[in-house]
Amino acid sequence: MISQRSGTLGILELDEGLSECTPVAPHEGSLLNPETFGLPILPEIVEGAFAERVIRGDPSLEAACVTAARRLVERGASVIVGDCGFLIRHQDAISAAVDVPVITSSxxxxxxxxxxxxxxxxxxxxxxxxxxxxxxxxxxxxxxxxxxxxxxxxxxxxxxxxxxxxxxxxxxxxxxxxxxxxxxxxxxxxxxxxxxxxxxxxxxxxxxxxxxxxxxxxxxxITDLCALTLNAVLGRNPDLDP
Missing domain, CATH: 3.40.50 (Rossmann fold)
Incomplete structure (x- = not known):
């Protein structure tokens, strides 16, 4: 059964090697821009998930994905999404580990x-x-x-x-x-x-x-799948409802 939580999108974010002081301003329509859905987002870096490793399918990343997903649930995420479509390789493991909807890929x-x-x-x-x-x-x-x-x-x-x-x-x-x-x-x-x-x-x-x-x-x-899932969980359309 899916837990009822406040509307928060948890993002399994890639380990991009950016320092904390690196300015990041996500563009309109970006998964990492809260305005895309009109809801708070919770990014959680998957340790060691460098883009090259995720894309080629390093199986050793699965445990780190599961750990990050569990942290997102503890922080209050109502839906978990992957910040790379190739994370679909870990869809089954992640969704089995948490009690909220998981959408690793479009x-x-x-x-x-x-x-x-x-x-x-x-x-x-x-x-x-x-x-x-x-x-x-x-x-x-x-x-x-x-x-x-x-x-x-x-x-x-x-x-x-x-x-x-x-x-x-x-x-x-x-x-x-x-x-x-x-x-x-x-x-x-x-x-x-x-x-x-x-x-x-x-x-x-x-x-x-x-x-x-x-x-x-x-x-x-991926943002279309996020909007659909958030609507199903929250009972509202983030683009239309106040």
Whole structure:
């Protein structure tokens, strides 16, 4: 049974190597910006969860993820979300360890999104690094569903280079929009059946609004899954209710 708690979003934050005095101003739409949901957020660093280790799937991080999730619950989190879509590898372990909803990745939406589309249409999944978005991460068992997934990534760009740097290097919004938009354009050229986009990377929601306008396609990201889950837990829509 899900515990009833005040509306607080707990974030399993990556260990980015930033000092406490490093100024951080999350952009509009960022998972780490309280204004995105109109609710308090509780970040909790997962010790040793450097971006490169999380992306490639270091199994030794699972215990640290569980420890951080438990700390978030103790601090009052009503929902726990991962600050990297590749944390989905630890979804089962984390959700078994706490009594609040756990959403480690927007990839959890794949089955639902495919069923929103006509059978001849495709869902494109945009990731920071396709080299590590394998079948074990996608976890799509149905062969027909898998055939309707198109995977694209920006692993060769500036954003990815900055993301795996220690300490983290922030990437300009224009650069993120350029790299993700260019990837989308290439995928649509190769697969005109694409009718919807899903952003795996938690760094992409800051450009979701702009790319919805440019592409004319529905785009889902981790913030959409957060809003849905918070609404279910709190009985209110953070975007609409006072």
């Amino acid at each position: 990839l959890l939406l794949i089955p639902t999104l495919l069923r929103q589309l006509a059978s001849g249409k495709k869902l494109a999944v945009l990731t920071a690094d396709t080299r590590h978005l394998g079948e074990e991460v996608l976890n799509v068992q149905n062969v027909r569903d898998r055939e309707r997934l198109v995977i694209g990534g920006i692993e060769g760009g500036i954003y990815m280079r900055n993301t795996v740097a220690r300490p983290l290097v922030r990437t300009d919004l224009d650069q993120i929009e350029h790299e993700v938009g260019e990837c989308i354009g290439q995928l649509r050229g190769q697969h005109p059946e694409i009718a919807m986009l899903l952003f795996e990377c938690t760094g992409f929601p800051v450009v979701s609004k702009a790319l919805r306008r440019k592409t004319g396609l529905p785009i889902y990201d």
